[in-house]
């Protein structure tokens with residue numbers, strides 16, 4: 368498997384580290400229901416075959432955090448985005464809907 372890093376170009380998977388599901392948000396640990404929310408955050412996954420957004424880190428390259436959309440049934444990589452750009456877009460959308 369190869370990942371097309373937006374900074375470095377296409378590189379082998381051995382240069383990257385997988386950091387998990389990019390669709391979940393760490394819960395607020397000060398919430399009264401924090402324990403249940405954290406258990407769901409850490410352990411409950413649908414694991415449905417098809418496209419899935421994952422967090423990757425280019426450890427042996429530019430050190431960029433990436434959001435990789437990958438078909439987990441075929442391993443086909445559908446898109447690669449800078450995690451920073453994804454977070455900025457998410458925050459802008461959150462402000463727009465507030």
Ligand SMILES: [Zn+2]
Pocket residue numbers: 372373374375376425428429430431
């Ligand atoms: Zn890179």
